[in-house]
Amino acid sequence: MNTREIIKNGLWDQNIVFSQLLGMCPAMAVTTSGTNGLGMGLATTVVLVGANILISSIRDFVSPQVRIPVYIVVIATLVTLVDMSLNAWMHDLYRVLGLFIALIVVNCAVLGRADSFASRSTVLASALDGLCMGLGFTVALTAIGLIRELIGMGTLFNQASLLLGPRFAFLEMKVFPDYGGVLMMVLPPAGFLVLGLLLAAKRLVERRAAASARSGAAALAVENATGCH
Amino acid sequence: MNLNQLQPPTAPHSLSANSVSRIMLTVLATLVPATIFGFWLYGWPALFLWIITVLAALLGEAACLKLAGNKALPTLSDGSALVTGWLLALSLPPWAPWWIGAVGGLFATTLAKQVFGGLGYNLFNPAMVARVFLLISFPVQMTVWIAPMPITSAAAPGFHDGLLIFLGNIPKPDAIASASLLGFAKTELSRGTDLLHSLVGSAYGISLTGARAGSLGETASLLIAAGGLVLLALRIIAWHIPVSMIAGIAIPALVANAIDPARYLDVTSHLLSGGAMLGAFYIATDYVTSPNTKAGQVVFGLACGFLTYVIRTWGGYPEGVAFAVLVMNACTPVIDRYLKPRILGRNWRGAPLDPAVERAKS
Numbered sequence: 001m002n003t004r005e006i007i008k009n010g011l012w013d014q015n016i017v018f019s020q021l022l023g024m025c026p027a028m029a030v031t032t033s034g035t036n037g038l039g040m041g042l043a044t045t046v047v048l049v050g051a052n053i054l055i056s057s058i059r060d061f062v063s064p065q066v067r068i069p070v071y072i073v074v075i076a077t078l079v080t081l082v083d084m085s086l087n088a089w090m091h092d093l094y095r096v097l098g099l100f101i102a103l104i105v106v107n108c109a110v111l112g113r114a115d116s117f118a119s120r121s122t123v124l125a126s127a128l129d130g131l132c133m134g135l136g137f138t139v140a141l142t143a144i145g146l147i148r149e150l151i152g153m154g155t156l157f158n159q160a161s162l163l164l165g166p167r168f169a170f171l172e173m174k175v176f177p178d179y180g181g182v183l184m185m186v187l188p189p190a191g192f193l194v195l196g197l198l199l200a201a202k203r204l205v206e207r208r209a210a211a212s213a214r215s216g217a218a219a220l221a222v223e224n225a226t227g228c229h
Numbered sequence: 230m231n232l233n234q235l236q237p238p239t240a241p242h243s244l245s246a247n248s249v250s251r252i253m254l255t256v257l258a259t260l261v262p263a264t265i266f267g268f269w270l271y272g273w274p275a276l277f278l279w280i281i282t283v284l285a286a287l288l289g290e291a292a293c294l295k296l297a298g299n300k301a302l303p304t305l306s307d308g309s310a311l312v313t314g315w316l317l318a319l320s321l322p323p324w325a326p327w328w329i330g331a332v333g334g335l336f337a338t339t340l341a342k343q344v345f346g347g348l349g350y351n352l353f354n355p356a357m358v359a360r361v362f363l364l365i366s367f368p369v370q371m372t373v374w375i376a377p378m379p380i381t382s383a384a385a386p387g388f389h390d391g392l393l394i395f396l397g398n399i400p401k402p403d404a405i406a407s408a409s410l411l412g413f414a415k416t417e418l419s420r421g422t423d424l425l426h427s428l429v430g431s432a433y434g435i436s437l438t439g440a441r442a443g444s445l446g447e448t449a450s451l452l453i454a455a456g457g458l459v460l461l462a463l464r465i466i467a468w469h470i471p472v473s474m475i476a477g478i479a480i481p482a483l484v485a486n487a488i489d490p491a492r493y494l495d496v497t498s499h500l501l502s503g504g505a506m507l508g509a510f511y512i513a514t515d516y517v518t519s520p521n522t523k524a525g526q527v528v529f530g531l532a533c534g535f536l537t538y539v540i541r542t543w544g545g546y547p548e549g550v551a552f553a554v555l556v557m558n559a560c561t562p563v564i565d566r567y568l569k570p571r572i573l574g575r576n577w578r579g580a581p582l583d584p585a586v587e588r589a590k591s
Contacts, residue, residue: 182366182367184365185366
């Protein structure tokens with residue numbers, strides 16, 4: 001699998017949330033704001049890259065029979081490290097994301113990449129795959145979070161300075177002043193609503209792209225056919 | 230008996246003039262008296278809110294049909310979106326601002342109905358989904374009730390003032406803000422005043438003429454019930470769901486009220502308040518989201534009524550019809566799975582009937 005394909009798969013074609021529909025628990029639970037989605041996505045990305053690198057480098061020594069427990073131990077160790085680091089250096093964000101950081105262990109996307117990609121690829125390719133899958137996950141969670149936050153509270157990237165440091169306070173926007181808010185959008189059902197609508201939007205984009213590619217190919221074929229004569 | 234006489238002629242056996250649009254229009258016709266009474270009771274803002282809710286429901290349906298690449302007009306004219314918008318409007322506080330009706334109407338026909346595939350495919354009653362969405366999202370606007378002031382009375386806002394209230398431009402005077410009976414009873418109980426003291430002499434007692442605070446279609450309970458009886462007489466709906474749902478509310482209310490009248494509201498208040506009548510006759514009887522068999526419908530209705538009573542009495546919200554109906558909508562596939570009709574030629578367990586025994590019976 002070449003580099004371009006790995007990047008495209010992670011960000012769009014096999015996006016963890018929008019195509020594989022994995023990692024639904026964090027995708028529903030923490031996406032009440034763009035900042036939470038971004039923080040969760042980045043934490044998961046770190047774990048994905050680390051887990052993919054480690055598992056790819058030990059792939060020749062792990063027999064298929066015991067691979068799942070081994071992967072889980074590697075992933076759990078990494079998650080514990082991320083959890084402790086966040087607690088130490090980004091304590092405010094840690095208090096928001098709290099429980100869900102530890103739950104990255106059971107995010108099936110991480111185990112999924114380990115088993116389906118890292119266990120049969122080189123270390124470099126695995127690292128790139130983890131990074132792109134993680135970034136795709138981050139983009140998806142941030143998008144869901146931003147939409148829910150915008151409609152639900154009328155803000156964008158609320159409390160972003162907690163995650164990225166005070167220099168990023170400019171990201172925090174109050175889009176609608178005097179906004180009463182839509183409580184439902186920050187409650188769990190809206191996570192499903194927004195995810196469903198984004199899935200539909202992604203498929204619409206893909207269908208449009210496929211249709212235009214088809215018509216382009218057809219036009220090319222006609223051109224070639226007429227060119228022959 | 231000559232067996233040949235029992236052989237049916239080839240299909241079609243007979244045709245009825247019934248159609249989806251005919252059923253929907255009959256339902257609407259029976260809602261007209263209660264709606265007009267609501268307009269009279271709550272004035273111009275209620276009329277404006279009703280108009281925008283119905284229009285938003287129609288618009289949402291049309292937009293989804295267009296997106297799906299279908300012609301909008303044939304489906305719109307079946308009247309189901311009209312019924313959804315109308316029922317939603319009847320369940321709203323009559324002086325709610327315009328965007329409550331607009332958001333609710335759009336939500337009902339798009340996210341609660343068309344995303345599932347349109348009429349016949351929706352799991353949940355669209356009007357109730359929209360009402361619950363509005364209630365959870367905008368708790369303040371959805372619980373501001375006003376004391377009734379008939380449109381002919383001097384205190385009622387005129388056309389112009391009504392429009393301003395509807396557009397949310399002038400705040401509602403505090404003097405007319407009021408609570409519905411169920412809400413009042415719940416607040417007083419939580420403050421430690423028992424019902425024997427709080428309801429006596431207050432303006433919140435049940436009134437059969439409907440002159441009390443509530444949603445647009447709430448106070449006209451008797452007119453709603455009358456409309457429901459007409460639907461029963463016309464066989465648009467069967468008796469199973471309405472009767473069992475009313476029983477589901479009335480039986481626990483009777484028992485609890487007999488045990489402790491200071492803590493539990495009486496049966497009349499329960500049946501004529503909130504969405505009990507609208508729910509029993511118009512919401513729970515939705516063909517699409519209720520069970521198919523008669524036994525299933527009885528279970529469904531009883532559970533709807535009982536859940537309504539439980540939520541009203543012990544839940545966080547003063548009214549529970551919408552929640553109860555949605556919960557039971559979710560249970561409908563389960564009910565349909567366990568309460569199936571008997572297969573012709575087989576007993577209830579699915580074993581073939583013994584021809585000799587059956588012949589002896591007939």
